[in-house]
Amino acid sequence: MLLERYPQTITLKDGTELVLRAMRKQDDRALMDFFEDLTDADRLYLRNDVSSYRVVREWFNNLNYNRVFPLLAVQDNRIVANATLHRKPFGWMRHVGEIRIVVSPKFRKKGLAQTMFRELIQTAEEADLDKLTAEMAVSQTGAIEVFRKLGFKEETTLKGYIKDAKDKVHDLLIMTLDIRKA
Numbered sequence: 001m002l003l004e005r006y007p008q009t010i011t012l013k014d015g016t017e018l019v020l021r022a023m024r025k026q027d028d029r030a031l032m033d034f035f036e037d038l039t040d041a042d043r044l045y046l047r048n049d050v051s052s053y054r055v056v057r058e059w060f061n062n063l064n065y066n067r068v069f070p071l072l073a074v075q076d077n078r079i080v081a082n083a084t085l086h087r088k089p090f091g092w093m094r095h096v097g098e099i100r101i102v103v104s105p106k107f108r109k110k111g112l113a114q115t116m117f118r119e120l121i122q123t124a125e126e127a128d129l130d131k132l133t134a135e136m137a138v139s140q141t142g143a144i145e146v147f148r149k150l151g152f153k154e155e156t157t158l159k160g161y162i163k164d165a166k167d168k169v170h171d172l173l174i175m176t177l178d179i180r181k182a
């Protein structure tokens with residue numbers, strides 16, 4: 001059911017057309033190129049060292065949509081956004097998913113994050129998840145705004161839980177969304 005929805009053509013607020021589709025094994029180089037286009041400010045807060053081919057290759061070697069579902073936005077074979085739904089299929093958090101996204105700087109403020117997150121929320125509903133979480137630095141005000149607009153609420157803050165690429169420590173904000181009523 002999940003993969004039947006894709007590829008899907010979407011139109012951004014400024015009329016730009018993009019294709020949404022699941023990430024495939026052969027997208028590794030294109031994903032590296034996408035991360036290279038990010039600004040230093042973006043890179044500061046990324047959870048993983050995406051400049052390392054080894055790190056990115058590892059994701060592709062372990063591609064398993066039941067654990068991590070990566071949804072790409074693509075224009076002319078170039079990746080312009082990568083949104084992921086992370087799950088733990090077993091154990092006491094099997095009803096909880098986490099969503100993350102990175103949008104290429106040139107494609108921001110056009111509704112792309114909202115559109116891709118709505119897709120991932122639908123995917124989470126279809127996978128019978130009850131709750132979604134999102135994690136970011138308290139200073140990432142743009143990201144907080146995006147999640148607020150999707151209905152997420154600020155759940156808690158963990159002091160000093162993020163160490164950025166320059167070794168500066170930040171507070172981690174956890175935002176949550178109930179996607180089905182108990």
Ligand SMILES: CC(C)(COP(=O)(O)OP(=O)(O)OC[C@H]1O[C@@H](n2cnc3c(N)ncnc32)[C@H](O)[C@@H]1OP(=O)(O)O)[C@@H](O)C(=O)NCCC(=O)NCCS
Pocket residue numbers: 042099100101102103104107108109110111112113114115134135136140141142143145146149
């Ligand atoms: C945060 C990020 C994902 C937003 O992507 P985007 O495609 O520009 O977001 P959207 O265009 O869908 O914005 C959705 C809403 O949030 C608002 N918003 C987006 N970025 C904002 C910003 N920097 N400041 C204030 N509001 C912002 C938009 O105005 C929009 O509101 P609207 O619907 O009323 O117009 C993007 O800036 C990014 O990739 N940042 C780096 C990585 C990151 O922070 N990821 C999130 C943590 S998981």
